[in-house]
Amino acid sequence: MSSVDDLAPLYRRPVSVFWWARRRSYLLFVLRELSSVAVAWTVVYLLLMANAVFSGAAAYQRFLDWSGRPWLILINVVALLFLLLHAVTWFNLAPQAIVVRLKGRRVPPRLRGRLVPPRLVAAAHFSAWLVASALVAWILLGVG
Amino acid sequence: MPDTITLQVARYRPDIEREPTLQDYVVPLRKEWAVLDGLNYIKDQLDGTLSFRWSCRMGICGSCGMSVNGDPKLTCATFLDDYAPGPVRVEPLANFPIVRDLVVEINDFMLKLRRVKPWLMRDQHKPLDEGEYLQTPEELDDYKKYSLCINCMLCYSACPIYGLEPEFLGPAAIALAQRYNLDSRDEGAHQRLDVLSTDEGVWACTYVGECTVACPKGVDPAGAIQRYKLIAAKESMLDLLWPRGAR
Numbered sequence: 001m002s003s004v005d006d007l008a009p010l011y012r013r014p015v016s017v018f019w020w021a022r023r024r025s026y027l028l029f030v031l032r033e034l035s036s037v038a039v040a041w042t043v044v045y046l047l048l049m050a051n052a053v054f055s056g057a058a059a060y061q062r063f064l065d066w067s068g069r070p071w072l073i074l075i076n077v078v079a080l081l082f083l084l085l086h087a088v089t090w091f092n093l094a095p096q097a098i099v100v101r102l103k104g105r106r107v108p109p110r111l112r113g114r115l116v117p118p119r120l121v122a123a124a125h126f127s128a129w130l131v132a133s134a135l136v137a138w139i140l141l142g143v144g
Numbered sequence: 145m146p147d148t149i150t151l152q153v154a155r156y157r158p159d160i161e162r163e164p165t166l167q168d169y170v171v172p173l174r175k176e177w178a179v180l181d182g183l184n185y186i187k188d189q190l191d192g193t194l195s196f197r198w199s200c201r202m203g204i205c206g207s208c209g210m211s212v213n214g215d216p217k218l219t220c221a222t223f224l225d226d227y228a229p230g231p232v233r234v235e236p237l238a239n240f241p242i243v244r245d246l247v248v249e250i251n252d253f254m255l256k257l258r259r260v261k262p263w264l265m266r267d268q269h270k271p272l273d274e275g276e277y278l279q280t281p282e283e284l285d286d287y288k289k290y291s292l293c294i295n296c297m298l299c300y301s302a303c304p305i306y307g308l309e310p311e312f313l314g315p316a317a318i319a320l321a322q323r324y325n326l327d328s329r330d331e332g333a334h335q336r337l338d339v340l341s342t343d344e345g346v347w348a349c350t351y352v353g354e355c356t357v358a359c360p361k362g363v364d365p366a367g368a369i370q371r372y373k374l375i376a377a378k379e380s381m382l383d384l385l386w387p388r389g390a391r
Contacts, residue, residue, distance in 0.1 A: 008158040008159070008243070008244070009158050010158075010241035010242060010243060010249055011156050011158070011163060011164060011241060011242040012241045012242075013164075013238070013241075013242070015307050015308060019304060019307065019308075020304070022214070023354070025352055025353060025354050025357070026304055026352065026354070029304070029350060029351075029352040032350075033350060089351075093351055093370055096351075096366065096367045096370035096371065097370040097371050097373060097374045098371075098374065099371055101282070101286075113280075113282040
């Protein structure tokens, strides 16, 4: 295929370094990408905590003292906000990826062939998240 | 309502300038005039050297996509009145190289469309005397919205990933692949998998969602891509556990 390159120079616009500031959705996207750093940090933090727990009471106390420092609390609060952004946008994406059509004999005939409403798919994910969080809280608080 | 509005139109004439500049034109502001009508007024009455693409004037051909005040729009369906008192900035679609004025180079997109094999593929065609391949309304419904794409490229212009990584297959091409993958008459999904389930395919998309916002036909390419990611992930897992050759 011949290209118009042969005829006249094309002008390729440079992408601005601040392209992500042009739109709210672009900013949200960049923040969501950045949230993976918070996810990684949280994993490291949990591993450090697990290591401290298994190293005995003194080590665990040292970990707690370290965790109580203002700068670490700040880091963890920011990380939590990023994790929430990560989780909420992830679950909001679920109905885009999961498209379920009701099929089978057990489905009432009037619903057969219909799509499960996207809101229901999202609601199911958010509910599962809530149940899992409640379960973790119950284990932690129950054991504590 | 004022009776004129200023259009700030991007000009790029490779024979006389090295980069685009904006040129102001004052055009009549009429309630029923779209941005494209303003551009045609300039071309006919003010400056015959202005270049831009257009054809049907009714949102079907997909030729007149441009950036209007920074947003990708079909200029035939974007009304001047909504931008009064102006000025309105009209530029070529973002993320594409500029040929001249408002005309962009679209070869990359055309080649990408072809790569997803956007046609019905059958492992074996049934004999003609057995008649047509029938489809239920639900089966039509599965892919119908992806079939409404008019190749206007607004989604590519809205996608920051395409701007940053031009090798990305892009929203419309993937939505078009899904149009055929989800068609009950098609059996070519496994052939498209090799193109779609790659770093330049669906995995380059990080779900900004602006392609769906920009789409003038309600195709929802972002949805098509996220939906395919699930299929691609499932296929990769299946391939790992049970290679295709052994199935």
